[in-house]
Amino acid sequence: DAKTTQPPSMDCAEGRAANLPCNHSTISGNEYVYWYRQIHSQGPQYIIHGLKNNETNEMASLIITEDRKSSTLILPHATLRDTAVYYCIVRAQYIIQGAQKLVFGQGTRLTINP
Amino acid sequence: DTGVSQNPRHKITKRGQNVTFRCDPISEHNRLYWYRQTLGQGPEFLTYFQNEAQLEKSRLLSDRFSAERPKGSFSTLEIQRTEQGDSAMYLCASSLERLGRGTEQGNTEAFFGQGTRLTVV
Numbered sequence: 001d002a003k004t005t006q007p008p009s010m011d012c013a014e015g016r017a018a019n020l021p022c023n024h025s026t027i028s029g030n031e032y033v034y035w036y037r038q039i040h041s042q043g044p045q046y047i048i049h050g051l052k053n054n055e056t057n058e059m060a061s062l063i064i065t066e067d068r069k070s071s072t073l074i075l076p077h078a079t080l081r082d083t084a085v086y087y088c089i090v091r092a093q094y095i096i097q098g099a100q101k102l103v104f105g106q107g108t109r110l111t112i113n114p
Numbered sequence: 115d116t117g118v119s120q121n122p123r124h125k126i127t128k129r130g131q132n133v134t135f136r137c138d139p140i141s142e143h144n145r146l147y148w149y150r151q152t153l154g155q156g157p158e159f160l161t162y163f164q165n166e167a168q169l170e171k172s173r174l175l176s177d178r179f180s181a182e183r184p185k186g187s188f189s190t191l192e193i194q195r196t197e198q199g200d201s202a203m204y205l206c207a208s209s210l211e212r213l214g215r216g217t218e219q220g221n222t223e224a225f226f227g228q229g230t231r232l233t234v235v
Contacts, residue, residue, distance in 0.1 A: 034223065043118075043205050043226030044157065087156060100211075101147060101170065102224060104156030 003027065004088045009109040018075040020108050022088030025069045030092050033064060034102065035073045037084040044087065044104075047073065051093070078112045085109050116140060118227035120206050126233045127196055134192045135230045139208030146189050147224060148181055149205040150174065157205055163189060164211065196234045203229040 005023040012018040024033065034049040048055055048062045050071075055062045061074040075082050087107040119138040127133050139146050144165050149157035160179070161171045165186035175181075178196075183189040193200055209224040 041231075043207070043229050046223040046225060049223060085156075100145065100164075101159045101162055102157075102207075103159065104149075107156055 003090045003103070004105055006086070006088050006105065006108045008106060009111070011111050011113055012075075012078050014080060014112050014114050015077055018078040018082065018110060018112070020073040020075075020086050020088075020110060021070065022073070023070045024088070024090050027068050027090050028092075031090045032093050033062065033068075033071050034089045034091055035060070035062065036087045036089065036102075036104075037082075038087070038107070039081075039084045047086075078110075080112050080114060083110060083112045118206055118208050118225050120204075120227035120230050122230055123228060124231045124233075126235060129198060129234055130195055132192065132194045133196060133232065134190050135204055135206075135232075137189045137191070137206030137208075137227060139188070139206070140210075140225060141187075143208035143210050143225075144186070145209045145211050145224075146183055147207040147209075148189070148191050149207065149226075151203040151205060151229070152201075160191075193232075196232075198234045201232055201234045203231050205229045 003026055032049050032051050035047040036044040037047055038044045047059050048057055050062045050064055064071045085107040087104050089102050121136045125133055147162040148160040150160055151157040159172050160175050161181050163183040166183050178194045181191045205226055207224040207226040210222050
């Protein structure tokens with residue numbers, strides 16, 4: 001079962017920052033937060049992951065609260081091509097039974113409006 | 115293109131027929147995963163391989179489903195006696211598990227293919 005809670009849908013204006021929240025209140029110490037997105041009719045695409053520090057790459061920024069019970073994915077300047085379903089997943093980093101697979105929830109359907 | 119490749123992209127089959135899908139992972143990746151996704155849902159885990167060994171299978175993987183990765187490279191997923199409920203997108207992903215000690219070991223991000231869309235009529 002997915003261990004995360006996300007809003008089912010969000011809208012954002014093109015050019016603005018899109019902030020996607022995720023709750024993971026039962027996250028354990030060795031679990032990372034991963035974000036993937038899925039554009040219509042394509043496979044999921046890896047975006048970013050982090051443990052407790054904020055992370056940034058060329059696609060997005062990930063802000064994790066100090067207690068690690070929630071996080072926010074930030075797309076700084078959203079474009080129409082960012083319209084997709086965004087999945088927040090918690091996953092153990094180290095090799096323990098059952099930890100290898102990604103468990104997807106329903107995700108957030110983000111629509112970027114012109 | 116050095117990403118995960120899946121073939122065919124689309125398959126339409128009659129109920130009761132057998133189908134086989136192929137996945138070619140990223141070349142150095144030792145882990146390979148199969149997922150199934152139905153309309154409006156997130157991907158659901160089916161099975162995964164570590165090299166050629168199939169290490170975990172979901173309850174979703176009925177006896178009609180079989181997956182292989184004979185040489186630890188490409189993988190096939192076969193569905194026998196297809197049913198209309200098998201209609202879905204079948205996704206393959208691969209990743210590199212780093213073995214050893216220290217902070218470099220463990221799971222890494224998985225990369226997905228474009229999927230094979232199966233329609234059973």
